[in-house]
Amino acid sequence: MDTSYKIKVENVTKEYDLYKTKNDRLKNFFNIGKVEVPHFWSLKGVSLKINAGETVGIIGVNGSGKSTISNIISGIIPQTTGTVDVKGDTSIIAIGAGFKRNLTGMENIRLKGLMQGLSLSEIDDVKDQIIDFADIGDFINQPVKDYSTGMRSRLGFAIAVHINPDIMIIDEALSVGDDTFYQKCVDKIMDFKKQGKTILFVSHSLKQVEMICDRVAWMHFGDLREIGDAKEVINHYRKFSADFKKKTAKERKEYQQDKKKAQLEFDINAYEQSLVDNKVEEDHMDRREAEKMVSRTLYHQILPEKMTLTTKISVWVAVLLFAFFAMVNISGHSITKSIENPSALLHPVTHQVHEKGMAQSFK
Numbered sequence: 465m466d467t468s469y470k471i472k473v474e475n476v477t478k479e480y481d482l483y484k485t486k487n488d489r490l491k492n493f494f495n496i497g498k499v500e501v502p503h504f505w506s507l508k509g510v511s512l513k514i515n516a517g518e519t520v521g522i523i524g525v526n527g528s529g530k531s532t533i534s535n536i537i538s539g540i541i542p543q544t545t546g547t548v549d550v551k552g553d554t555s556i557i558a559i560g561a562g563f564k565r566n567l568t569g570m571e572n573i574r575l576k577g578l579m580q581g582l583s584l585s586e587i588d589d590v591k592d593q594i595i596d597f598a599d600i601g602d603f604i605n606q607p608v609k610d611y612s613t614g615m616r617s618r619l620g621f622a623i624a625v626h627i628n629p630d631i632m633i634i635d636e637a638l639s640v641g642d643d644t645f646y647q648k649c650v651d652k653i654m655d656f657k658k659q660g661k662t663i664l665f666v667s668h669s670l671k672q673v674e675m676i677c678d679r680v681a682w683m684h685f686g687d688l689r690e691i692g693d694a695k696e697v698i699n700h701y702r703k704f705s706a707d708f709k710k711k712t713a714k715e716r717k718e719y720q721q722d723k724k725k726a727q728l729e730f731d732i733n734a735y736e737q738s739l740v741d742n743k744v745e746e747d748h749m750d751r752r753e754a755e756k757m758v759s760r761t762l763y764h765q766i767l768p769e770k771m772t773l774t775t776k777i778s779v780w781v782a783v784l785l786f787a788f789f790a791m792v793n794i795s796g797h798s799i800t801k802s803i804e805n806p807s808a809l810l811h812p813v814t815h816q817v818h819e820k821g822m823a824q825s826f827k
């Protein structure tokens with residue numbers, strides 16, 4: 465078994481339900497009625513390995529799944545199927561993620577530091593460097609919700625590089641600062657590289673990716689189209705972009721529509737079947753074994769995002785029990801009487817006593 469990787473992503477998919485209204489979402493949550501919801505597969509089965517000390521760029525057109533895959537690797541969002549293995553005693557910092565908007569910059573520094581396992585005195589030691597690097601002055605004592613995108617990103621980057629994570633995930637963080645800040649960030653990233661840290665670098669800037677990364681993953685409408693040597697993959701991507709630009713507006717639109725359609729129509733069962741077939745045909749594996757193996761890879765790490773039937777039943781039972789006990793309480797009857805004669809719940813005891821009392825007082 466290959467254990468040399470730092471990050472391994474196997475057959476990872478991400479499905480989003482495109483609800484039209486909040487009401488539809490709620491109805492589906494409780495399984496009330498049948499609400500037809502389009503499903504969009506932001507990732508259609510992505511597998512990749514990243515070794516310790518590598519700097520890997522993620523490139524691709526808008527909406528190709530770059531942020532989705534990096535957010536799944538950093539644990540910000542769960543995958544729908546597939547396995548993500550981040551090895552060893554690893555801390556990941558995804559820049560810009562995990563800010564509590566109502567807390568001040570200073571409070572967020574402490575929070576992120578504590579979440580990374582630093583002690584309060586260790587955080588105290590680096591806090592001035594973070595504030596200095598982020599260069600956001602007195603804003604450090606203002607709630608993060610009042611920051612501009614650039615300030616938030618600068619603070620995120622500053623925290624990330626100063627609390628020394630093993631793996632750093634940088635998603636478009638360098639596109640927001642001015643030239644001076646940009647250079648400071650690049651220097652820090654190069655420093656990280658020298659220290660042998662693992663870096664995942666999501667960017668639209670091919671120049672930045674070319675300068676910083678050893679390898680590049682090219683995401684394309686939910687698929688990993690290519691992964692390999694940075695220069696080679698970037699050249700292929702540049703060629704694709706140049707060819708794409710040569711198409712007419714109508715051709716470009718049709719291409720994008722076809723790709724989006726494939727993301728809407730992606731069939732997870734057919735995908736599972738294709739993985740099994742692959743193992744049988746190419747690895748000459750026994751079909752039952754292949755089925756078990758694929759099923760494990762796809763589903764063993766998954767917490768169901770949607771409620772299973774058992775969970776739905778449990779929620780309904782809990783709601784009904786809650787309503788029953790609330791009515792018992794209001795009615796003033798005993799639990800036994802309420803079970804024997806549920807209609808009694810509609811005739812509260814206090815009401816009867818009150819009436820009895822009134823009747824007696826009139827006698």
Ligand SMILES: Nc1ncnc2c1ncn2[C@@H]1O[C@H](COP(=O)(O)OP(=O)(O)OP(=O)(O)O)[C@@H](O)[C@H]1O
Binds near residue numbers: 480481506528529530
């Ligand atoms: N919460 C969501 N609900 C529905 N669809 C989503 C959601 N988040 C992302 N998507 C869709 O998933 C696809 C991939 O999004 P993602 O943000 O990963 O792309 P990206 O490559 O990072 O794009 P960009 O370069 O514009 O940042 C897009 O089509 C996007 O619209």
